[in-house]
Amino acid sequence: MAVQPILKYPHPLLKKLAHPVPRLDAEIATLIQDLIDTMQAGPGSVGVAAPQIGAGLRVCVVDVSKSRHGKDNHHGLLAMVNPEIIVRSGSAVMREGCMSVPDYTGDVERATGITVRFLDGQSGAQQEVAASGFEAVAIQHEMDHLDGVLFLDRVVSISTGLFRRKNYG
Amino acid sequence: MTPSPERSYYAVSVVGPDRPGIVAGITEALYRLGCNIADSSCAMLASEFAMILIVSHPKPFTKAQLLDELKPAGDRLGMTLSLRSLHDGEEQRRAFAGEICQITVYGADQPGIVYRVTSALAARQINILDLQTKLVGSDDAPVYVMLLEATLPDAITPDDVEQLLANLRAELQVEIGIRIVTPVEL
Numbered sequence: 001m002a003v004q005p006i007l008k009y010p011h012p013l014l015k016k017l018a019h020p021v022p023r024l025d026a027e028i029a030t031l032i033q034d035l036i037d038t039m040q041a042g043p044g045s046v047g048v049a050a051p052q053i054g055a056g057l058r059v060c061v062v063d064v065s066k067s068r069h070g071k072d073n074h075h076g077l078l079a080m081v082n083p084e085i086i087v088r089s090g091s092a093v094m095r096e097g098c099m100s101v102p103d104y105t106g107d108v109e110r111a112t113g114i115t116v117r118f119l120d121g122q123s124g125a126q127q128e129v130a131a132s133g134f135e136a137v138a139i140q141h142e143m144d145h146l147d148g149v150l151f152l153d154r155v156v157s158i159s160t161g162l163f164r165r166k167n168y169g
Numbered sequence: 170m171t172p173s174p175e176r177s178y179y180a181v182s183v184v185g186p187d188r189p190g191i192v193a194g195i196t197e198a199l200y201r202l203g204c205n206i207a208d209s210s211c212a213m214l215a216s217e218f219a220m221i222l223i224v225s226h227p228k229p230f231t232k233a234q235l236l237d238e239l240k241p242a243g244d245r246l247g248m249t250l251s252l253r254s255l256h257d258g259e260e261q262r263r264a265f266a267g268e269i270c271q272i273t274v275y276g277a278d279q280p281g282i283v284y285r286v287t288s289a290l291a292a293r294q295i296n297i298l299d300l301q302t303k304l305v306g307s308d309d310a311p312v313y314v315m316l317l318e319a320t321l322p323d324a325i326t327p328d329d330v331e332q333l334l335a336n337l338r339a340e341l342q343v344e345i346g347i348r349i350v351t352p353v354e355l
Contacts, residue, residue: 044354069353095269095352103262105352134353141355151355 002034003041004053006099009150013051014100018058018146021081024124028059032079032121035061042099046070047138049145052100058082059121060142062135069134078129079121083143086128087115094137096151106155110140176205176225178260179235185248187218198242199224202235208262212301218248223260265320269298270330271350272319276343278304278311285341286315289333295319313343318350 007014021028031050039048039061046067049060063077064070090112097105113132116139120127131139141151172178183195192211199206199222209222226235232254243250274286283302290297299318306312321330327349338345 046353047355067353095350097352097354099354107350137353138355 002030003037004034006038006042006048006052007054008099009101009152011100013054013056014145014150015148016051016056017148018049018051018056020058021119024081024119024121028057028081028121031055031057031059032061032081035059036077036079039063045099046134047142048099049142051145051148058146060146061121062138062142064135064138067134070138073133074135075129075131078118078139080116080118080139080143081121083116083118083139083146085111085114085140085143086117087113087130089113093156094134096137096141098141098151100145101150101152104152106151108141108151108154109156110137110154112136114139116143172225172258172260175228177228177230178223178225178255179232180253180255181220181222181224181235181239182251183220183222183243183248184217185243185246187213187216188246191218191246191248192220194242194246195220195239195248198239202226202238204235207260223255225260265296265298267321267323267325268327268349269351270295270319270321270327271348272315272317272330272334273346273348274315274317274343275312276341278306278313279341282313282341282343283315285337286334286345287317289337290319290330293325293329293333294322295325295330 034053035048035050038053039045044067046064047060047062050057059081060083061077061079065074065076088111091109092112093107093109095105096108113130114136115128115130117126117128144150196206204224204226207223207225209220211218211220232252236250236252239250274282287297297317297319300315302313302315304311304313327347331347334345334347
């Protein structure tokens, strides 16, 4: 059990590309347990990525099963090592906030359905999960952390489309 | 920056005919004064440009000093300035617990759309966070568009708001859409 402090922007690690995990070992098992403990300790938290607790490795955990948006459509606790999104479909806008960027929220457009392939951090097996809805959003948000991408990098304005001047030239 | 008792806080608004350089001119004056800009929002409405900013300055500093220093920049740019001192925690960002609703209203232009919708909301203590309107369409068929965001008190559900606005929708013959946009913490 080790709840780790969540790093906050502008901590430099949050903007760095995380390294692939070469193999599952005791160190990675500890990291995964820390991620799970940290997620479960955060009020309403549905995911944490390794860079958020100071580890520049491609590992993240997601669990939307206890959240009101995800409780009816989820795969429980996902401990993902070297995750890759291999299929994306649809798109929807959701207003996101992030523990690493306190006091700010923004509208972000993401795929509504994804298939993600990863090494299961607990069983060690290669897995593919087809996620949709809020779970898909949470996975994409946490995986962005592995690429040094924050939701701030993806914020879209709600009003530009509506109020943009047309150019008939 | 976290609000501090060592600083004076002001709400500054700046309005005038649009031209390039208004934001740069006003913020240069603030920067040279040693003011910090916290939250701000700027918009062009018709050909008028408006800025509203929360600024702070280390004490001692007065509203009169701030106005004296800003006025020349405002005059040079043809802008009208107004200033208000913030007291007793007014500089703090308020936290809202309730659901956040985005409400879209559009329809043939007519007097009273903003008034009727917002007074229905106000009567139920629904607090508006952001509101924009635009008159679009042609001279013979003007269309009014309003987009607002509001926080709901705990006792009011999105369905209640839907009900509340359904009557107005029929009476004013406008389209009204409601969407929950409460942020998700990830």
